[in-house]
Amino acid sequence: MAEDLPGRTTDAIPDFSEYRGLWVYVQHRRGEAAPVSWQLLGVAREMAQQIGVPVGAAVLGHNVRHLAEDAIKYGADVVYHIDDPVLEDYRTQAYAHGMAALIRNHKPEVVLYGSTIHGRDVAGAVATEVKTGLAADATELSIEEEGHLLHASRPDFGGKLMSTILCKRHRPQMATCRPGVFPTPPPDPDRKGEIISEPLGLREEEVATQVLEFIPEPHQVDLSNADLIVSGGRGLGGPKAFEMLFELAEAAHGVVGASRGAVMAGWIPYQHQVGQTGQTVRPRVYVACGISGAIQHMVGMQDSDIIVAINSDGSAPIFRSADYGVVGDMFQIIPALTRHLRALSPPARSNGPTKTPQGTSSERSGPGPISEGSTKDGPSN
């Protein structure tokens, strides 16, 4: 903490003038970008404009030149690109090796990563490799015009406090940043940028891991991109009650979230967890069912446009943050909601109560050219 730092601030800050530009690590799986990559290009662009430096994007992979082009559309001036068959699958060792080499060769002053499983995995390794500071899970970013010091702030202690992390004596200043917090900038197809290709300099035999198989989760939980989240807490009483949430989510084209309590109780997998130790979400509508509103949950969903709380206990803290509060029996109200929604959109019904958003979307959209939100060959624009 700050009071433990006597003397440090008097040390001279090294000359960092050769470090220039704000970079974003473009996270993807086999060529499909994670939305957070573009979100971070947006915030990097804003900060770069403010201090007058270029925005860089690091794109590592195999046959992913389309991502380099996308990065320019989303705001990169220069893309540092490594294409190598060794990078076909994400593996820490190979990606961290390539990323560290790009950083050493091109000396960015800031590098941002998504605080996703992938982003944390690679950023932790790169920071250790290049011996620099890494702030974790930032939800606010800003940069000083003088000295270009990055302020990376994040909620701490279960969201009760915010702390700002600085990295004064090392470059690049790195941070992982929470997905869904920074808005995606509109892509500009006419933006021009430069793509610089570099070799990886690592042979397959030197990589100690091998990805044998990828198993997509049967019901994909994409909380961070959902417009509607129906979330359940301990008030639901057990795993059975989550079925009623899945039905409502399906009828309303939303996804199911959960509080930490419900996840810890084993009622629903961790991937559904919203909150400080789960995911941060900002849907248009967040329906909290049987969630008391612990601070650790609130920090993960308080930026939702509209919060609806349904709870039998009218004094639950969740109501203090709710735009709409319904005090009553969830086990009556939720099925009633589902019934009313289905009555409004009969086609969703004929497919039976499938729980996958894919099933629902193809049903809703008819025989049109819809990609069903597939994770394999999404749009590359």
Next chain:
Amino acid sequence: MHIVVSIKQVPDTAEVRIDPRTNTMIRNGVPSIVNPDDRHAVEEAVHLKEQFGGRVSVVTMGPNQAKDALREAVSFGADQGILLSDRRFAGADTLATSYVLWKSILRLNSEAPVELVLCGRQALDGDTGQVPPGIATRLGWPQLTSVLRVDEVNLQDRWIKVQRMVEGGREIVRAKLPCVLTCTREMNVPRYATFPNMVKAARYDPLVWDREALGIDDESQVGLRGSPTIVSKVWAPAPRQRGATVWIDGSDPDQAAEQLIPILINAAKNQIERLQDPAAEVSPENPANGAERPRVPATENGPDNRPSNVAKHG
């Protein structure tokens, strides 16, 4: 097989209170617990030891009080616990922490070759998940983070096969031993301490390794000096301003549903349009998407949670 588990003693964040005047944590009376993910790491280590033989060494960096966490690990079946403690280690960020843990693993490795290092996926208090990649990178060993399950360990040919959580699904990966894993709560169900182990743990006095014991000559790598990051400021976030709650009577479910439907439909409409027009997905802020976005000030020019004026904060 020699397995090292790196654990952390954390304040139970559910119990943490903040002093509203000073914006500091009130530590008095806050119980310390073994970081929940780390309990799964200990369990996995003990389980593997039962299958393959060998020993489980548990390390933690912290003050004397952290010995309790090591005793707890012994009560769950670990063979030895080592406290990494030195006045100079204080104030370490993740980079400086991984340095000390790395040094302890090197020493343990010289005593008996280490095949696996297990860590919890992330800590309840710091929640960074950065220390394990730091350890793996320093060791030059492969890292497998967010492991859901160990499928196979082959000590003959020296590899491990695991399932790990990744975005959008799970991945089956094989890595050469030795390697570093981070454990999730999906991995196992931690056992309760047996009575003999509880007795053993109560009497157990963990080893303490300081700078000298770890062979750390270069003080610039540890503690505050070895930490590139500093916490410059801590403040209590202002809760987002919302209007007064609109109350809907829930005593008649159908009536309540009717009032809620328009709110839900707005979101659903937008979702459907996005599904029908994949291009729209890249721009959720696009007003052409049709749905109303009430009560979202400043989304067009950047969200209000991003201060452009640093001076205000610093």
